[in-house]
Structures are given as C-alpha cells and as structure tokens.
Amino acid sequence: xxxxxxxxxxxxxxxxxxxxxxxxxxxxxxxxxxxxxxxxxxxxxxxxxxxxxxxxxxxxxxxxxxxxxxxxxxxxxxxxxxxxxxxxxxxxxxxxxxxxxxxxxxxxxxxxxxxxxxxxxxxxxxxxxxxxxxxxxxxxxxxxxxxxxxxxxxxxxxxxxxxxxxxxxxxxxxxxxxxxxxxxxxxxxxxxxxxxxxxxxxxxxxxxxxxxxxxxxxxxxxxxxxxxxxxxxxxxxxxxxxxxxxxxxxxxxxxxxxxxxxxxxxxxxxxxxxxxxxxxxxxxxxxxxxxxxxxxxxxxxxxxxxxxxxxxxxxxxxxxxxxxxxxxxxxxxxxxxxxxxxxxxxxxxxxxxxxxxxxxxxxxxxxxxxxxxxxxxxxxxxxxxxxxxxxxxxxxxxxxxxxxxxxxxxxxxxxxxxxxxxxxxxxxxxxxxxxxxxxxxxxxxxxxxxxxx
Amino acid sequence: xxxxxxxxxxxxxxxxxxxxxxxxxxxxxxxxxxxxxxxxxxxxxxxxxxxxxxxxxxxxxxxxxxxxxxxxxxxxxxxxxxxxxxxxxxxxxxxxxxxxxxxxxxxxxxxxxxxxxxxxxxxxxxxxxxxxxxxxxxxxxxxxxxxxxxxxxxxxxxxxxxxxxxxxxxxxxxxxxxxxxxxxxxxxxxxxxxxxxxxxxxxxxxxxxxxxxxxxxxxx
Ligand code: HEM
Ligand code: FES
Numbered sequence: 204x205x206x207x208x209x210x211x212x213x214x215x216x217x218x219x220x221x222x223x224x225x226x227x228x229x230x231x232x233x234x235x236x237x238x239x240x241x242x243x244x245x246x247x248x249x250x251x252x253x254x255x256x257x258x259x260x261x262x263x264x265x266x267x268x269x270x271x272x273x274x275x276x277x278x279x280x281x282x283x284x285x286x287x288x289x290x291x292x293x294x295x296x297x298x299x300x301x302x303x304x305x306x307x308x309x310x311x312x313x314x315x316x317x318x319x320x321x322x323x324x325x326x327x328x329x330x331x332x333x334x335x336x337x338x339x340x341x342x343x344x345x346x347x348x349x350x351x352x353x354x355x356x357x358x359x360x361x362x363x364x365x366x367x368x369x370x371x372x373x374x375x376x377x378x379x380x381x382x383x384x385x386x387x388x389x390x391x392x393x394x395x396x397x398x399x400x401x402x403x404x405x406x407x408x409x410x411x412x413x414x415x416x417x418x419x420x421x422x423x424x425x426x427x428x429x430x431x432x433x434x435x436x437x438x439x440x441x442x443x444x445x446x447x448x449x450x451x452x453x454x455x456x457x458x459x460x461x462x463x464x465x466x467x468x469x470x471x472x473x474x475x476x477x478x479x480x481x482x483x484x485x486x487x488x489x490x491x492x493x494x495x496x497x498x499x500x501x502x503x504x505x506x507x508x509x510x511x512x513x514x515x516x517x518x519x520x521x522x523x524x525x526x527x528x529x530x531x532x533x534x535x536x537x538x539x540x541x542x543x544x545x546x547x548x549x550x551x552x553x554x555x556x557x558x559x560x561x562x563x564x565x566x567x568x569x570x571x572x573x574x575x576x577x578x579x580x581x582x583x584x585x586x587x588x589x590x591x592x593x594x595x596x597x598x599x600x601x602x603x604x605x606x607x608x609x610x611x612x613x614x615x616x617x618x619x620x621x622x623x624x625x626x627x628x629x630x631x632x633x634x635x636x637x638x639x640x641x642x643x644x645x646x647x648x649x650x651x652x653x654x655x656x
Numbered sequence: 657x658x659x660x661x662x663x664x665x666x667x668x669x670x671x672x673x674x675x676x677x678x679x680x681x682x683x684x685x686x687x688x689x690x691x692x693x694x695x696x697x698x699x700x701x702x703x704x705x706x707x708x709x710x711x712x713x714x715x716x717x718x719x720x721x722x723x724x725x726x727x728x729x730x731x732x733x734x735x736x737x738x739x740x741x742x743x744x745x746x747x748x749x750x751x752x753x754x755x756x757x758x759x760x761x762x763x764x765x766x767x768x769x770x771x772x773x774x775x776x777x778x779x780x781x782x783x784x785x786x787x788x789x790x791x792x793x794x795x796x797x798x799x800x801x802x803x804x805x806x807x808x809x810x811x812x813x814x815x816x817x818x819x820x821x822x823x824x825x826x827x828x829x830x831x832x833x834x835x836x837x838x839x840x841x842x843x844x845x846x847x848x849x850x851x852x853x854x855x856x857x858x859x860x861x862x863x864x865x866x867x868x869x870x871x872x873x874x875x876x
Contacts, residue, residue, distance in 0.1 A: 358782040358783060364782075377692075378694075382723070386694070386695065386698060390692070487726070490784040490785040490808075490809060490810065491809075493810075508811045511824055513824060557828045558828070615812075617812070
C-alpha cells in the first residue's frame, strides 16, 4: 500500500512539480520563528475567502437578480430553502468577519513596518486586494434589494457624478439607467459573483507569490535572511510546515468557533452586520431616515460627510502648512519649486471645485495614502518595538481617529458630529502627511542581532 | 543597449504586430463597454405623468413617480411664498444661476404658477430623497430657527420652500425642477415642457434632450 502511494506520487511528480512546490512553499519555506497572534490573520483571510466563495455559490443557486424578484428570493432563501438561512447568515457574517480579519492583518503590517522594503509590492498588492474587497462588498450589498441596499448604492454611485465634465455620464454608465434599476442590479450581480471573485483569487495568488519571494517580516522587523547558518538556512527561521501549519490550524479552529457563535446566535449583531432598514424592500420614493453603510465603510463615509464648505478653509490651512514645512525641509531648489507649484495648484483647485467633489477626493485619498506608506516612512527601524515616542503617539492618534470616524459614520451628521469628524479627518491624514518628519526625528532603539522571543 | 545583432526589420514587424493587436483589442473591448450604457428599453421608459391637483389643498404636497424618481408638487400657501425673498442670505444660489431648471422656472419662486412648486425629490448632493419639513420651527424636529422646507437625512442638506439649497451643507445646487406644464388649471403634466405641448413633434424631440439633462442630476 505504502509502496503503491509512493509510486503514484513519483508518477505525478515526474509530470507535475508537486514535491518542488511543497518544499519551496511549505516544508522548506523558512519563516521567522517569532510570529505572534497578529500573524494568524493572513491565513484566516484565506479561510474566509473560501467560506465566502462556497456560501456565495450556494446562495446563487436560489437568488434571482431581478429588481422585481430579488427581495422576495432572499426571503425565500431565509424561510423556505432547507438550511437556506444558514447559508445566507454564513455569507453575511463572513463579509463582516472578512473585514475584521483584513483590518487586523493591515494593522499588523502597520505596527511591524511590513510595508517597508523589500515588501513594498507585497503591500501594494495587499492594498489592491483591500480596494477590490470593498468593491465586492459594496456590490454584494445591493443584491438583497432592500431599501438600504438601494439608497446606499444610489449615494455611492452618485459620488462619481461629482467628477467634473464626465461625472454624470459616468454615473449613468455604471447604473445602466437614469436611476438605480434592474440593469444596475443585474450587472452588480455579474460582478459580485463572477468578475470580482476571480480578480480577488488572482490577486491573493500574486500576494502569496510576492510574500514568498521576499519572505515574511516579523514582530522585530529585522530581516532573518541576513543571518544565515552554514547550511544557508536563516538561523531564526523554522520550516513553515509543520510548525506554522499546525498553529494556523489551531487558530482556524478558534476562529470558526467564534464565527459559528455569531452566525447562530447574533447574525445581525444588533444591526451592525445586517442593517434593519434592509429588511424592507427598495422604495424608489423614500430614503431610509438615515443612510448608514455597514460598519467597515463608516470611517471613509465620515470623511465624505465631513467635507462641507467649512472644511475647505481647513484644507487651505493644511495645504499651506504642509507646503511651508516641505519647503523648509527639502534642500534641493527644484524640489522647493515643485512644492510651491503643487501647493498653488491645490489652493486654486480648492477655490474652484465644489466641496462635494472634495468630499469624494478626500474619501478616495484616505485609501490611496496607504499605497504611499513604504515611501513616507523614513525610520531606520521597521517595528514599533524599536521606535520612539513620536511614532507611537502618531499611531495612537491615527487609530483613535479611525475609530471615532467609524463611529460617527453610523450617527446622524449633526453640527457637532460633523465638527468632530472634521478634526478626525485632519488627524487621519496628518498621520501620513507628517510621517516623513516624525519618523526622521524619532529616537529609535538599537535593533537586536537575532529575533527576540 | 547596443544595436549589434538586432534585426531591425523583425523589430519593426513585432512592433507593427503588437500595434495591430492593440487596435484589435480595442475593437473587441468596445461592444462590452458600450453594453453598459442605458439600453433602448431604459431610454424609452419614462413617459410623462399627469397629476390632478384639484384636491391638493394649500400647504399640502404630493409625491409621484416619474422615470423612477419622486416628483413633488407642493401647493404653497401665501405665508410660505412670503418667506422666500427673506431667505436670500441663507441660500447659496438664490437666483438659481448654477442650478438646473427649465427657463420658465428660473425665477424667484422657481415655478410657472407662483403657488405650485414642482421638484424632483432627489438631493443634489448624492441623490437621497430629502424629508419634507414644511412647518417652521421645532414642529418637525428641526432647529428653532428652521423656516420650513426640505431636509436631506443622508448628509444633512437643507432646502427652502423653493427647493433652494442652504449655505454650508454638502449639496451644491438647488433641487432640480423637471419640465412640466399645466394642461388645464388642475392638471399638471410632468415630463413635458409648455412649448412642447404646443409645438408637437418638434417639441417632443426637444423634450427628450431636456429630460436627459434634467435627469442626469446636478452638473459637476
Ligand atoms: C483577501 C485578502 C488577503 C489574504 C487572503 C491575505 C493573505 C496573506 C497571507 C496568507 C499572508 C502570510 C501570513 C501573514 O503574514 O499573516 C499575508 C501576508 C501579508 N499581507 Fe496579506 N492578505 C490579504 C489582504 C491583505 C491586505 C488588504 C494587505 C494590506 C494592504 C495585506 C498585506 C500583507 C503584508 C504586508 C504581508 C506580509 C506581512 C509580514 O510579513 O509581516 N494583505 N497575506
Ligand atoms: S444626499 Fe442629500 S445630503 Fe447627501
């Protein structure tokens, strides 16, 4: 028996590089030995990607992408399809958990400097995954054709209308109609179940290829490949299999327990995972009393809402201050000139473009700035463990602003809330804009030779 | 890079082939992209709607669906109309210069007949349906200095009783006035300009153009 198995494996291996791939990516892939809790979230993201794809395929078997039938077909899944409720709750709970996991994954990258060289591309692919994931979630949210689905999509697609000249045409192009309609639902369905999942899987593959080319970072932020033993193996590395496969399986078990608890007992999580206004069918004549996106979009939504006429004055101030700071700091006369020109262009644009468009620009930028992290960070060390008080303070302020913005995004945009959101927005951006300075002046601790336990 | 051993003819042919490929690719992409614009069916939908206003008392409002959007008709009381001139300081575009409305509604009351306000009930910010808060003051949960109008719950835009947008809210322009006319004293037709109802075919062509403009919402 054993012999037969071995022979079959050899037969396959002569035609397909099974052992080579196994060794290169698992049994002889050396990962730093000091991974901690935060390093589980990458493999958990893979687990949840599979959950979403499988539960999604089964939902597709009962769902109808038609404006007249969509809402009823979801109710049918919930009430009449055997175990349909479970499949649907698995998918809706999965969406929120996907974002929890990915946010943790990104937070890990942020505090340990995993975005720094040589992992810039890994980080960029990760960010593209994140943006794609947001698009995937947004389109999926339209499908139940509830009132919140409808008006949420209306608001977000209208954002494109703010772009000068082509905006109105573009919004119409995306909707395929003059308003959100059957055409919109039908195409979002195609994108949500076929196009974007394929893109996501492709991107995740590219993410892992990039990861295995450069190797994982670790909580100490030092490169284990710079310290190899006589056998050419990093002294601080351990084979991914079996050491980390076992740990990842354990993490998956704990994760699935938590997942099941939410899915079975509190699938709506008090309106945070499934919104109450979405239990009413889309009504073209009536907006829900409050348009609130699901929690994972609320920080960006807050930034959008905070951008009113008053915010433009704040932006003038920030632009001028940043320009002065840059001109003082850079030595090269051409760089100084370029800064002045860029600042002047921004100031003119602030004058002529509407606040509505700036809201869209700021919201887009709040994601785009993440792409710049590898180049904004000037610190000689990567990990927060060896950074000084400036980075730690900046990071704390950023995280607090992120949560405050996220919370405000779920609340009515009253006067005071908008003011706080404005402050939060400025602090959010300053984390990135000021990074070249505070990471340069920050006092760092000396790096260890070897990873610490 | 040195030129040694480079076969320039082949290079050129490779370039040419790639170029032709790109052109072919663009031709193939076109039908797919074009399939996204509103279909003939979507464009055809949207016949004008007729609204009987004989029962619409002063101070009352009606909402009907026109082209998948809410069209509002508000019968304004004299008190409501009296307030309009006094609003000017609070309003971004009191004369509706930047806003979208047919020329015959580009006036102080934004209407054909002073009393009847006809609007598309879609916020010019990001397209929610504003709530109707006609009563001034605290009566409808607004602030004490509220003068009556519309309030968009999505991001807090406010509009007065002529659909004009307040300063310092996210919506940039006044609510859109659709093309409409009075077929009789008590019958409003939304979707058809007064001139079109007279000029027949010529007017209908004009109407399609106008409607598209109005529908595509606020301009940049
Ligand atoms: C579908 C979503 C994603 C999946 C399935 C995924 C998967 C993974 C896996 C399996 C790893 C290795 C394990 C680990 O280090 O935790 C990893 C590493 C990494 N990912 Fe992701 N990822 C996803 C999204 C993202 C996003 C949104 C970002 C950030 C923009 C990102 C940035 C990174 C970075 C920087 C690393 C290396 C971390 C280090 O070595 O310290 N990933 N990813
Ligand atoms: S959609 Fe009305 S304020 Fe944003």
